[in-house]
Amino acid sequence: xxxxxxxxxxxxxxxxxxxxxxxxxxxxxxxxxxxxxxxxxxxxxxxxxxxxxxxxxxxxxxxxxxxxxxxxxxxxxxxxxxxxxxxxxxxxxxxxxxxxxxxxxxxxxxxxxxxxxxxxxxxxxxxxxxxxxxxxxxxxxxxxxxxxxxxxxxxxxxxxxxxxxxxxxxxxxxxxxxxxxxxxxxxxxxxxxxxxxxxxxxxxxxxxxxxxxxxxxxxxxxxxxxxxxxxxxxxxxxxxxxxxxxxxxxxxxxxxxxxxxxxxxxxxxxxxxxxxxxxxxxxxxxxxxxxxxxxxxxxxxxx
Numbered sequence: 001x002x003x004x005x006x007x008x009x010x011x012x013x014x015x016x017x018x019x020x021x022x023x024x025x026x027x028x029x030x031x032x033x034x035x036x037x038x039x040x041x042x043x044x045x046x047x048x049x050x051x052x053x054x055x056x057x058x059x060x061x062x063x064x065x066x067x068x069x070x071x072x073x074x075x076x077x078x079x080x081x082x083x084x085x086x087x088x089x090x091x092x093x094x095x096x097x098x099x100x101x102x103x104x105x106x107x108x109x110x111x112x113x114x115x116x117x118x119x120x121x122x123x124x125x126x127x128x129x130x131x132x133x134x135x136x137x138x139x140x141x142x143x144x145x146x147x148x149x150x151x152x153x154x155x156x157x158x159x160x161x162x163x164x165x166x167x168x169x170x171x172x173x174x175x176x177x178x179x180x181x182x183x184x185x186x187x188x189x190x191x192x193x194x195x196x197x198x199x200x201x202x203x204x205x206x207x208x209x210x211x212x213x214x215x216x217x218x219x220x221x222x223x224x225x226x227x228x229x230x231x232x233x234x235x236x237x238x239x240x241x242x243x244x245x246x247x248x249x250x251x252x253x254x255x256x257x258x259x260x261x262x263x264x265x266x267x268x269x270x271x272x273x274x275x276x277x278x279x280x281x282x283x284x285x286x287x288x289x290x291x292x293x294x295x296x297x298x299x300x301x302x303x
Contacts, residue, residue, distance in 0.1 A: 010087035017082025021074050026067040028074075030054035032135050035219050070134040072141040077127035081119050089115035089176055103190055105177060112176030116168030125164045126157035170214040178206040 030051055047061075048054040058066050092111035097103050103111070134144045148156070180190035182202040187194075194202065 007087070009090040010083040013082035013084075013086030014079045017078040017085075018075060020082070021071070021078040025071045025074065026055065027051065029067055029069060029135060030058070032070075032132055066138075069138060069140075070131045073127060073130045073134070073145070077123050081123040081127065084119045084123060085115050085172060088118045089172065101191075103180065105181065108180040108190065109173040109177040111173075113169040113173035115176070116170070116172035117165050119172075120161070120165045120168040124168055125159075125161050128164060129157045129159050167214050171210045174210045174213050175206040178202070178209050182206070 030048075033054060034049075048057045055067070089111050092114045093103055093108070096107040096111055130141075130145060130148065133148050134141065137144050137147070139147070152159070179202050182198075182205065183192045183194060184190050186192070186198060
């Protein structure tokens with residue numbers, strides 16, 4: 001089977017990247033907000049806790065176009081990012097094919113992983129740093145980028161490079177591997193052409209699979225790139241210790257405001273009843289000793 005032209009993959013990736021960034025940005029904006037909220041004990045509660053509540057809160061308080069804060073650098077970077085991703089993946093696939101022109105599961109994952117690392121080094125890390133800090137500062141690109149470089153220096157744009165490489169390598173390795181196996185499942189070859197509906201279904205499955213496998217790395221990466229990086233890294237480690245590696249905040253954003261659990265509701269109700277009983281109870285006389293007498297205990301029990 002002849003090797004695919006890397007230039008065609010690069011050009012199609014550029015167009016796909018621009019469309020993807022434009023259509024999914026409001027969700028990305030809310031996800032970034034959820035991942036960078038401070039949840040330290042005694043801190044202020046987040047203004048929203050899920051996608052629906054986040055969208056409504058942002059539109060109500062800042063207007064509809066606030067959902068697109070930070071889109072400009074992402075849109076600018078998305079064209080070379082997607083081009084490098086698909087071009088590098090195709091180049092590595094061509095190198096890793098066997099003598100019959102086929103590529104195995106491990107080689108598909110390795111090609112996608114190398115493509116992810118390549119785009120993380122050249123595009124994704126500075127793009128994500130700028131995006132995250134612009135969202136935190138609620139500023140546009142022309143105003144925010146000079147301030148970021150002034151505060152952190154040019155190399156500060158590569159904060160979180162290690163976590164970004166891990167995230168992108170796992171993300172694209174799992175995506176391209178999933179799509180190869182999807183093509184093999186449907187048509188018997190990892191290089192087969194798919195119909196529009198087959199490609200749409202496979203892309204959805206690949207996206208869900210990659211989110212599950214790389215969500216924790218994305219949370220740590222976003223916290224390392226925020227305007228309060230040191231505090232956020234500590235908070236990320238605290239979340240991993242408290243909730244476990246698989247469920248950091250913002251890895252899988254809830255659709256709406258979560259309900260309070262039944263046990264929590266019962267505990268809250270019990271505390272409320274005890275508070276009302278104490279409020280109605282008369283004050284203990286000064287003559288009563290620290291260990292209440294039997295009459296005091298009987299009187300308390302009847303209240």
